[in-house]
Amino acid sequence: MLYQDVFHLIMWHETTLSVRLRCITCDTPAKAMLKCIKQFSGYCGCDECTQKGNWEGRITYQQVHDLTLRNNVSFREQHQPEHHHENAVSPFSNLQIDMIKCFPADYMHQCCLGVMRKMLLPWSQGKSGHLLSPAQLREVNQRLRNLRSDIPHIFARKPCSLEELERCKATESRQFMLYTGKVVLRGILPETLYSHFMAFSVALCILVSPHLTQTHNVYAHELLTYFVEQGRHIYGKEFLVYNVHSLLHLTADATTYGSLDKCSAFAFESSMHKLKKMVRSGNHVLVQSTKRLQERSQIPVQTSEEKPIQLKHPNNVYIVSPTSCCEVLERTNSGKLLCRVFSHLTSYLYEPCDSMIYGACVCGPSKMEILDKTNLQGRSMILEDGHGRKVVFSLLHDLD
Numbered sequence: 001m002l003y004q005d006v007f008h009l010i011m012w013h014e015t016t017l018s019v020r021l022r023c024i025t026c027d028t029p030a031k032a033m034l035k036c037i038k039q040f041s042g043y044c045g046c047d048e049c050t051q052k053g054n055w056e057g058r059i060t061y062q063q064v065h066d067l068t069l070r071n072n073v074s075f076r077e078q079h080q081p082e083h084h085h086e087n088a089v090s091p092f093s094n095l096q097i098d099m100i101k102c103f104p105a106d107y108m109h110q111c112c113l114g115v116m117r118k119m120l121l122p123w124s125q126g127k128s129g130h131l132l133s134p135a136q137l138r139e140v141n142q143r144l145r146n147l148r149s150d151i152p153h154i155f156a157r158k159p160c161s162l163e164e165l166e167r168c169k170a171t172e173s174r175q176f177m178l179y180t181g182k183v184v185l186r187g188i189l190p191e192t193l194y195s196h197f198m199a200f201s202v203a204l205c206i207l208v209s210p211h212l213t214q215t216h217n218v219y220a221h222e223l224l225t226y227f228v229e230q231g232r233h234i235y236g237k238e239f240l241v242y243n244v245h246s247l248l249h250l251t252a253d254a255t256t257y258g259s260l261d262k263c264s265a266f267a268f269e270s271s272m273h274k275l276k277k278m279v280r281s282g283n284h285v286l287v288q289s290t291k292r293l294q295e296r297s298q299i300p301v302q303t304s305e306e307k308p309i310q311l312k313h314p315n316n317v318y319i320v321s322p323t324s325c326c327e328v329l330e331r332t333n334s335g336k337l338l339c340r341v342f343s344h345l346t347s348y349l350y351e352p353c354d355s356m357i358y359g360a361c362v363c364g365p366s367k368m369e370i371l372d373k374t375n376l377q378g379r380s381m382i383l384e385d386g387h388g389r390k391v392v393f394s395l396l397h398d399l400d
């Protein structure tokens with residue numbers, strides 16, 4: 001039986017609610033508290049494998065292959081006592097859930113705010129060897145600024161400088177990690193560092209896409225394993241902290257849930273943003289937001305199929321087929337769409353794999369065509385790559 005199919009009954013006054021617990025999403029310190037286990041900074045702090053950490057000025061996890069994974073039984077029977085707090089049992093243990101699989105890694109905290117920032121630091125203010133020169137930093141920042149007008153409104157924020165990225169919101173970090181980083185770092189970051197970053201970036205592109213997670217999960221795991229191993233050679237043993245180590249478990253979590261966005265905290269962050277906008281004053285915040293939610297529940301919800309087609313730059317770029325994309329310019333009198341179609345997309349990059357796999361392609365010549373809205377397959381954006389080329393990126397992450 002799948003634990004995720006078990007329904008739990010919760011009594012609320014005189015009402016019985018039937019709840020299906022899909023997963024518990026939180027950052028690593030909160031997860032340790034909920035599970036009554038040692039923190040990630042402890043010697044047995046990984047909640048998915050039994051590897052004991054090494055002290056390299058901080059706890060690191062040097063083993064990359066042949067990890068002994070925890071499972072529901074070994075967790076509940078406390079096969080590794082050092083992992084658990086003495087005389088403390090998680091209240092979640094009372095539920096019929098898988099105590100490992102129901103607590104997946106959250107890529108918002110571990111990758112966007114964790115690993116991505118960990119790489120940015122040595123590039124912009126680290127030791128010699130990894131530090132970009134002031135001229136290189138200026139060039140990267142100029143490229144990021146140039147992209148601002150090409151970023152669609154689905155992104156809550158526009159690109160910021162590398163220095164700002166170190167303390168930015170997770171959504172900006174995700175934008176850099178999945179899309180803009182590939183363009184602005186190319187030809188500037190030393191080849192070894194760029195290849196290493198690309199292994200991470202492409203693996204994450206695969207794992208945020210439900211389709212690619214199904215078809216390329218083995219490859220994503222190989223890329224992340226390479227990234228962790230190579231990270232030790234490039235940045236030293238101290239690079240393999242918990243967040244970097246947890247990449248070795250990320251593919252399994254994405255595969256279990258369908259993609260990383262199906263078990264990440266981004267959905268909560270997005271809801272929190274919407275809830276904050278509903279509140280007009282500091283009084284009775286909960287009552288205000290509950291009333292606004294009740295009012296909204298009276299309005300019919302617009303389904304994703306009903307979302308309007310965008311006609312203005314930079315929001316009007318759509319994928320038409322694996323080898324073509326278009327910018328929608330006008331709606332004709334007959335309800336069709338006048339589009340600028342780029343029909344010969346070619347690969348943007350070939351390392352670590354052909355970038356057409358994850359939807360990063362160079363736009364060739366264009367021509368005007370009339371298309372039906374059923375021809376539009378998905379949202380994308382076109383970025384100038386700093387050498388005058390237009391590069392189209394399929395938007396792979398969850399856009400809701």
Ligand SMILES: [Zn+2]
Pocket residue numbers: 046047048049050051067245246249
């Ligand atoms: Zn582990």
